Structure formats: structure tokens, C-alpha cells
Amino acid sequence: MGVDFPNRQDIEDAAARIGAHVRRTPSYEVAPGLxxxxxxxxxSGSFKARGAFNRILSAREAGELTDAGVVVASGGNAGLGVAYAAATLGVPAEVFVPVNAPATKVAKLRELGAVVHQHGREYAEAYAASTIRVAETGALFVHAYDQPEIVAGQGTVGLELPDVDTVLVATGGGGLVGGVVAAIGDRITVVAVEPAGAPTLHAALTAGKPVDVVVDSVAGDSLGARRIGTIPFALAVHHGMRSLLVPDEAIVEARRRLWDQYRIVVEHGAATAFAALDAGVYVPAAGERVAVVLCGANTDPATLHAETAHATG
Incomplete structure (x- = not known):
């Protein structure tokens, strides 16, 4: 496809580079085979810190990091990952987010010391503003999901998975699912799960190339990219990945069930992968071992309470 994308060795190199700065998060068998x-x-509450550390540390090694620091555009989680990594490494950070980014994420960005710019109502608009800022300052641009170092960093999640047959991964811009399939796609089936209201990979696979989609989903604050990244798309095609779509009602119900049954609080984007199982969109074969990546918890618990109260009448 003419796109350079990271391979297993790149992801192992990323794991060695960032290992001192990120957590090896646990996996638990919560039911037989699940x-x-x-x-x-x-x-920072999501996988995004992995890619952020890999991008910034790689740039430092290459002599590409200047006193202008780093700039990122984000729906919230990528910004939090970059802000955390930058603060840890003593690097200035500016984060561009939409004006409707969750207040909890904006407050945390500022708490981490990032300069926050709120621009537009979608990630794409914040992204456009961030590129202007990079041109003005010469800062290092950290893409939310479509740079080799970012995808490789996110792919380190895959190196930590248990011995399973299939892994379900929530997908927006595609950095996580692309990195995971690059890491383990030769031995484990990686399935992308997307909100029906933000089907970036699904639309790209149908069109044969990344295309813009309309973003209208309860999970849009974290899975609200307007199109899949070129690197994640190339990896998806290379590995023959498929994408499953779940409606917002299933995402909300999956988020509620994760709390009710497992006492796990996640954001809607993180509940999206579990929604495929919970709603029967993905039905494992007999004896199939399945892992679900619960990728983020940057949410206002009050919204979970409100949705749970509504569901119970």
C-alpha cells in the first residue's frame, strides 16, 4: 500500500524504550475463557501514555525535540497521555481539544501542566488548529494515532496480553488496534469494534481507502476521529482485520454492565469493545479464549450513575 508501518520488532523496541515510564497493566480471567x-x-487513564512516551523519547534520541516542546490535538485521552509523558520528561506541552471535550479531561490536562486550547466541535477542527501552532513554534507534533512511533507505543499493549485466541479492541483513529495487530496479528485474531456512529475503519474497508465519516456517537469524545489513520488502515488490510459495529445503546448498556457485574468504571469508548460481546455482535466459538481491552477510564462517574438510574427506572 506504500505506507510504512511498524512491525513486531518496532513494538518490542518501543517496549524497551518506554518500560521505565509506563505500567504493565494486569489481565484477569473474569469468566471461563473471557x-x-x-x-x-x-x-493518564488510558493506553495513550504508551505512544506518547515512545514518540517523545524517540524524538529526543534523534535530536528532534526542541525547547518549544510538543503539540497534540485530541478528543481528550491522547492529550492526557502526551501531557503526562511531557510532564514526566520535563517537556512543555500544548494540547488542542474540541470545545465540547469532557470537563473532567480538560481539568486533568491543566492539572498536568499542559497549555490547553479549545477549538471547534470535533477532533478534526482541533487538529487543524494544532498544525498551525506547530508551524508557528517549531514544536514537535505528536499525532493522536497516525505516526509510526505512536502506533508502535500503543502496540505494546499487545505484548502483555494473555494466551488467547481473539482480542477485541475499541477503534477510533486506529492507533491501538493497529499497534496490537502489528504486535500479535500473526498468532492472535484481532477484531476492531467501532461505534455505529463513528465507523472509521468499517467505512475505509468498504471504500478501499480511508474516508471521512460523520461522527455521532456517545463514545465520540474518545473514538471520534473523522477518518481512520493511514498507518492503522494499512495494518488492518495487511492482516485481514474485520470491523464490527455496535450501536450507542449497546455501548451504554455494556458500560453499565461492567459496573454492575465487575465494579469497573470505564468511559464509553472503553465499553465499546465489551459491547460487541455483551450485545451478541461477536459470538465466540465453543472453547474460544477471548480478551477484551478495556482501554480507558477518563469519565465522569456521575454520567454512569445517571445512565444506571435511567436503565433501572
């Missing part, structure tokens, strides 16, 4: 990979316990 595992949860608890990446919500990662620094």
Missing part, C-alpha cells in the same frame, strides 16, 4: 486487559489502569 479475559479483561485492564489498560484503564495505565498512567
Amino acid at each position: 479475559w479483561f486487559k485492564l489498560e484503564l489502569l495505565q498512567h
